[in-house]
Amino acid sequence: MAEQDPFRNTDTLDEVLLDIAALIELSPRDRRVAESRYRRLKTHLERSESPLAIYLVDGVSRIYAQGSIASSTTIVSGTEDDRFDVDAIVEIDVPDHWDNSCALDLLEEALQGFSGVVKIVRCTRCVQLQFPFMHMDVTILDRRERLAVERAGEIFHSPDSGPDARVPSNPWGFTGWFRGQVGIGQALFIEQLRRHRETLSKSRLMVLDEEEGRVVAKADQHDLPPVIPSALDAQEAVALKLLKRFLNLRYEDSPLPRPPSIYLTKRAGDVGYFPQGLSVQLYALAESTAKILRHHLADGTRPQEENPSYRPDLINDRWPRADALVRDMKGLAEQLEYLADRLSHMATASLAEIAKTIDELFGERVGKEQRDALAARYDRRSSPAVVLSEPRTGAIFAPAIVAAPERLREVPRHNFHPFIIGGEDKE
Amino acid sequence: MQRRSSDAQLKAMATQWPDFNGKKLADGTLIWIGPLRPKARFYTLSIIWKPVVMSLPYVMIDDPQLEPRPGGTFAEIPHLIFFAEKPEQSGLCLFDPEGREWTPADLIAATTLPWTAEWLAYYELWHLTGEWLAPGVGYESVARMHAAEARTVKEILADVH
Numbered sequence: 001m002a003e004q005d006p007f008r009n010t011d012t013l014d015e016v017l018l019d020i021a022a023l024i025e026l027s028p029r030d031r032r033v034a035e036s037r038y039r040r041l042k043t044h045l046e047r048s049e050s051p052l053a054i055y056l057v058d059g060v061s062r063i064y065a066q067g068s069i070a071s072s073t074t075i076v077s078g079t080e081d082d083r084f085d086v087d088a089i090v091e092i093d094v095p096d097h098w099d100n101s102c103a104l105d106l107l108e109e110a111l112q113g114f115s116g117v118v119k120i121v122r123c124t125r126c127v128q129l130q131f132p133f134m135h136m137d138v139t140i141l142d143r144r145e146r147l148a149v150e151r152a153g154e155i156f157h158s159p160d161s162g163p164d165a166r167v168p169s170n171p172w173g174f175t176g177w178f179r180g181q182v183g184i185g186q187a188l189f190i191e192q193l194r195r196h197r198e199t200l201s202k203s204r205l206m207v208l209d210e211e212e213g214r215v216v217a218k219a220d221q222h223d224l225p226p227v228i229p230s231a232l233d234a235q236e237a238v239a240l241k242l243l244k245r246f247l248n249l250r251y252e253d254s255p256l257p258r259p260p261s262i263y264l265t266k267r268a269g270d271v272g273y274f275p276q277g278l279s280v281q282l283y284a285l286a287e288s289t290a291k292i293l294r295h296h297l298a299d300g301t302r303p304q305e306e307n308p309s310y311r312p313d314l315i316n317d318r319w320p321r322a323d324a325l326v327r328d329m330k331g332l333a334e335q336l337e338y339l340a341d342r343l344s345h346m347a348t349a350s351l352a353e354i355a356k357t358i359d360e361l362f363g364e365r366v367g368k369e370q371r372d373a374l375a376a377r378y379d380r381r382s383s384p385a386v387v388l389s390e391p392r393t394g395a396i397f398a399p400a401i402v403a404a405p406e407r408l409r410e411v412p413r414h415n416f417h418p419f420i421i422g423g424e425d426k427e
Numbered sequence: 428m429q430r431r432s433s434d435a436q437l438k439a440m441a442t443q444w445p446d447f448n449g450k451k452l453a454d455g456t457l458i459w460i461g462p463l464r465p466k467a468r469f470y471t472l473s474i475i476w477k478p479v480v481m482s483l484p485y486v487m488i489d490d491p492q493l494e495p496r497p498g499g500t501f502a503e504i505p506h507l508i509f510f511a512e513k514p515e516q517s518g519l520c521l522f523d524p525e526g527r528e529w530t531p532a533d534l535i536a537a538t539t540l541p542w543t544a545e546w547l548a549y550y551e552l553w554h555l556t557g558e559w560l561a562p563g564v565g566y567e568s569v570a571r572m573h574a575a576e577a578r579t580v581k582e583i584l585a586d587v588h
Contacts (some may be wrong), residue, residue, distance in 0.1 A: 012467040058523040351467045370556065378552055379560040387545060392446065394463035394544030411541045414522040414529070416506035416549075416563040 006347035009397055010348075013346050016354055017278045018193060019370040020362050021238045022200035024075040024245050026084060028417055029216065031069075031228060033205040034086055037136060037217045038065055038227040040115065041088055041129075050110040055092035062091035062143070066171035071178045072232035073240045078248065080365065082204045087126075087137045087320035089171055092149065095143035100164030103140040103156045111138065116208030123161050125167070133205050141169060145310075149173065152310045167317065173309025174262065175229065182234035182271035189278075190233045191403035192368045199400070200373050239281040240268040246339055246361050247332075256324075256331040263316040264289075266305045283343045290336035293329045302329065377401065386410050430531040433457055433478060439536035447474075459535075460489070465544040466551045472543065483529060484527060484539045486519045488547070493517065496554055500571035505559040506546065509569040519546045523564045 026034065042063040046056050056062060067087035068074040077083045094103060106235060109129045111120055119130040126137040145152040149174035157165045184190075207213040251258040267289045274280045296302055302325055307313035320328030342361055346354045351374075359367035377398040380387070388397045388408035397408060433451055440449050440459055447461025448584050456477040463470050473565070476484040485508065492515045499516035508518035521542040522528035529538055549561040559567050566572040 009464065285446070348469065349467060350554060352554040354467055355555055375552065375556045375558070375560060378549070380562055383558060387548075389465075389541045389544050391443065394465045394540065394547075396544055396548035398467045409541070410544050412538055414538075414562075416544055416546065416561055417520045417523045417524060417565050 006344050007276060007280050007283065009395075010277045010347055011397075012351070013198075013279040013343075013354065014192075014277045015401060016346075016358060016370060016374070017282065018196040019241060019316050019356065019373055020198040020245070020366060022193070022242055023202060023366050023369055024362070025201075025241055026069075026074050027197075027201045027203040027323060028231070029203040030084065030205045031231065032216045033207060033212070033415075034065075034069060034084070034134070035226065035228050036207075036212050037086075037131070038063070038088060039136065039215070041090075041136070042227075044092060044114050045110050051106045052090065052092065052110045055094075056090070060230075062092075063227075064089055064172065066139075067137075068244075068261055068265075070171075070369070071173040071237065071240075073237050073244065073261075073265065073268075074244050075241050075248075076204070078252065083135065085135045085137065087171075089139055089141050090143050091141045091143045091153065094140070094144070098347070100156050100166060101158040103142070104158050107140050108232070116212070125157050126152075127153055128360055131208065141171075142166070145170075147232070148308050152313070166390065168310065168312035169316075170307055170310035170313050174265075174307045174315065176310045176311070178269045179229065179232060180263055182232065182236040182273070184232060185234035185237075186273075188403050189235050189238075192401065193233050193238065195401045197401060199377070200369070201230060225283075232234070234273075235278055235281050236271065236273060236285075238266050239285050240265060241277075242282050242362070243268070243285055243339070245363075245366075247335060249361075249363055250335045250352060254331070256328055257319060257321065259319050259328075259332050260316055263305055263319065266315060267292075279343055279347060283340055286336040286343070287340040290333045290340065291334040293336070297326060297329055297333065386413070430478065431534060436476065436535050440540075441532045443536040444540055463540075463544050463547060467547040468547075468551065470547055472481075474535065474539060474543075478531060483524065483533050486521065486539060486543050487516055488519070493550075496557065500570060503568050504550070505567045506563060507569065519543060521543060521546060526564070 035357060038402050044050065045063065047053060063276060064070075065086065066089045071088040073087060074084055077085055090107065104122065108120065108122050111117075111127055111129060114120070114129055116131055118132060121128040121130060123137065126139040129136040129138060139155050141151075141153045141155050143151070143153045145154070145168070149170060152168070154166040155169045157167050200344040207216055244261060247258060249266070268285055271285050271288055274284050292303060300321055303316060305315045307315050338423050339361065342357050346357050349357070355371055358370060377400055378387070386399065387410075388399055388402055388405060389411050390393065390397070390408055396411070399405065402408060433455065436457060437449050437451065440447055444459075444461060445458045449457065449459040451457055454477070456475060459474045460471065463472060467490070471489045473487045473489055474484050475481075475487075493501070493504060493507075495503055498505070501507075501517065502509060506520045508520045510517045521539060545561065549559060553559050
């Protein structure tokens with residue numbers, strides 16, 4: 001069996017990767033906290049003193065989630081840092097007399113006094129609200145293209161040096177494209193993920209005040225329409241979370257800029273579904289993207305991904321950098337090839353060897369939490385729990401994570417026991 | 428107790444574990460060699476059973492060979508039928524003989540094989556965590572048994588002097 005395709009059966013590596021995914025993602029409660037912040041953003045920007053209020057009062061919600069939270073692929077940001085970065089779009093009809101920095105100036109002014117914010121930071125294309133354990137990038141979108149394409153428009157690029165500019169954009173459309181590409185996920189995979197989340201899901205976001213606490217507690221009552229699109233548990237989205245985590249760590253101390261999440265999201269949507277499981281899905285995403293970059297390097301070209309919902313929106317317009325094309329592409333290709341190689345290795349390695357590699361790929365803290373969860377799942381020393389075994393291969397599973405138990409058999413109850421050949425059994 | 432015939436054991440193994448090659452030697456010994464993948468790694472193992480003569484089926488891991496944790500000894504590997512002269516050929520101690528958890532009336536295919544798979548899964552978990560997480564009776568390993576004996580002797584000597 002050992003000489004064959006290492007990915008022929010990846011049940012164990014899938015089990016470990018599902019644990020990791022459950023550890024790094026937003027918990028359902030964290031999503032409710034984030035949802036509350038988006039609602040507050042709308043209320044804050046629409047308050048009468050807000051300089052943007054007059055542009056936001058036609059009754060149609062034009063403040064919405066975009067980016068990873070809309071594609072259900074938000075993950076914790078760093079090695080030791082339990083912070084989530086989320087994005088919001090504020091759509092308005094920008095008056096003709098505004099110059100390209102005016103929109104961000106007014107947005108920054110309008111966001112002052114936002115309850116619970118630790119710091120407000122002006123960025124090149126957005127204004128960032130920094131909460132404890134959460135950053136929200138708020139971007140203004142001039143909705144002038146909306147008649148041609150739903151929610152298409154332009155965002156404002158206002159760097160410290162160099163000219164201001166407008167950039168075609170349709171994040172709403174991109175999110176819709178991605179969600180349509182990957183679908184809601186396979187029922188069996190969703191059930192597997194749910195079972196891993198039951199023990200591993202971690203809520204990290206603190207409520208800002210009593211009001212937010214009430215909103216988060218009442219969120220299950222569905223008395224308001226959701227601001228964040230529903231959670232998506234497609235295997236492609238989960239593989240993307242893992243890839244993002246890996247790259248976050250690899251680029252943490254790198255002089256090269258991290259490739260934009262939206263480029264990776266486009267690749268995850270393009271790569272398709274792999275029924276062999278999560279390990280193969282992640283391998284395919286890493287390996288195919290590395291190949292694309294290698295082709296560009298060989299041909300002297302660069303990836304120029306268009307937003308499928310709005311072609312003028314070039315989603316990786318700032319990566320790879322024009323003056324460092326080869327370095328940026330080679331750097332990413334090498335990282336992805338390394339990930340693919342490590343996945344191949346882990347596909348047939350022992351649990352101990354997998355653990356070492358997981359620490360390296362996804363961080364020691366997450367790795368330790370995963371190991372602890374795995375050990376707890378199989379620890380039957382003080383309980384009468386059973387384990388299940390697969391016919392023919394003998395694969396052993398803890399019932400807690402088995403989504404389809406009908407193919408498995410309960411291992412007959414017994415007790416292990418030591419014995420010495422040529423000696424007496426002492427106990 | 429109705430002892431299972433050699434033919435019944437061979438037939439059950441061929442049906443339930445078709446990747447194992449089984450044969451009956453001239454002296455009546457039954458041998459199976461085949462693969463399992465209980466958790467992360469693939470293993471090849473041998474099962475030897477000589478009805479009447481042996482009290483339990485002897486299971487040996489052929490590839491990859493059993494190994495102690497880094498810096499440890501073979502005797503520390505939990506739940507072995509420990510073969511001190513050739514520890515890598517030690518068998519797996521899969522049940523409590525005194526508890527009569529296995530008798531020749533049981534099918535090896537329905538007991539020894541799933542227990543072997545379980546042993547290997549917990550062996551990998553032991554390598555990972557340093558703890559044997561499955562149910563067991565008695566000392567966990569031969570090393571612990573000897574350590575307990577040494578403690579007892581020391582206590583007795585301390586009392587004597």
